[in-house]
Amino acid sequence: ETGVTQTPRHLVMGMTNKKSLKCEQHLGHNAMYWYKQSAKKPLELMFVYSLEERVENNSVPSRFSPECPNSSHLFLHLHTLQPEDSALYLCASSQGTGRDEQFFGPGTRLTVL
Amino acid sequence: AQTVTQSQPEMSVQEAETVTLSCTYDTSENNYYLFWYKQPPSRQMILVIRQEAYKQQNATENRFSVNFQKAAKSFSLKISDSQLGDTAMYFCAFMRALGQNFVFGPGTRLSVLP
Numbered sequence: 722e723t724g725v726t727q728t729p730r731h732l733v734m735g736m737t738n739k740k741s742l743k744c745e746q747h748l749g750h751n752a753m754y755w756y757k758q759s760a761k762k763p764l765e766l767m768f769v770y771s772l773e774e775r776v777e778n779n780s781v782p783s784r785f786s787p788e789c790p791n792s793s794h795l796f797l798h799l800h801t802l803q804p805e806d807s808a809l810y811l812c813a814s815s816q817g818t819g820r821d822e823q824f825f826g827p828g829t830r831l832t833v834l
Numbered sequence: 835a836q837t838v839t840q841s842q843p844e845m846s847v848q849e850a851e852t853v854t855l856s857c858t859y860d861t862s863e864n865n866y867y868l869f870w871y872k873q874p875p876s877r878q879m880i881l882v883i884r885q886e887a888y889k890q891q892n893a894t895e896n897r898f899s900v901n902f903q904k905a906a907k908s909f910s911l912k913i914s915d916s917q918l919g920d921t922a923m924y925f926c927a928f929m930r931a932l933g934q935n936f937v938f939g940p941g942t943r944l945s946v947l948p
């Protein structure tokens with residue numbers, strides 16, 4: 722596997738479920754990001770991790786809980802989501818937060834029923 | 835706060851023709867970075883081209899070039915000799931400085947027609 726991978730690619734969950742999104746980067750990068758991409762809205766940055774430490778949390782509701790166990794893996798734990806949370810969730814990584822280019826994963830298409 | 839505007843939600847172009855996607859941004863910074871990202875249907879978002887604000891020369895990458903007008907805060911993307919594989923969402927993005935986060939525009943959906 723190369724680049725940034727995300728699993729699952731599609732997820733349908735009920736409002737009471739608990740699920741997790743996984744992101745893995747094979748690029749030796751030190752920074753990882755979660756973005757939310759909703760229809761007809763700009764990408765919204767959710768979380769930034771640098772060297773496994775959370776450096777930014779953009780006022781994201783607590784029903785989204787990130788976890789970065791090491792510099793290659795990033796999780797987004799989901800619980801008691803709302804239908805408006807349905808979106809494409811993109812993971813990205815970069816060499817460091819001091820670099821300009823971010824490499825994106827394919828995204829997880831989340832549908833909350 | 836910085837904002838990025840893409841005024842064309844959708845565009846189409848005939849194969850082999852040229853198309854220009856517009857992007858404007860708002861900032862009080864003097865040095866910053868601008869990007870165009872491409873997101874093909876069901877595929878990963880990839881960087882198309884980047885521009886550093888302190889460089890006057892417009893960036894070029896093969897068939898992709900930008901028209902960077904710093905005073906007007908405009909950063910348009912020109913795609914020459916359009917190909918079917920250019921069909922995608924195109925996002926303009928702004929970065930205030932290295933190490934700062936992206937601010938993305940809402941995107942322009944480009945369809946290249948055979």
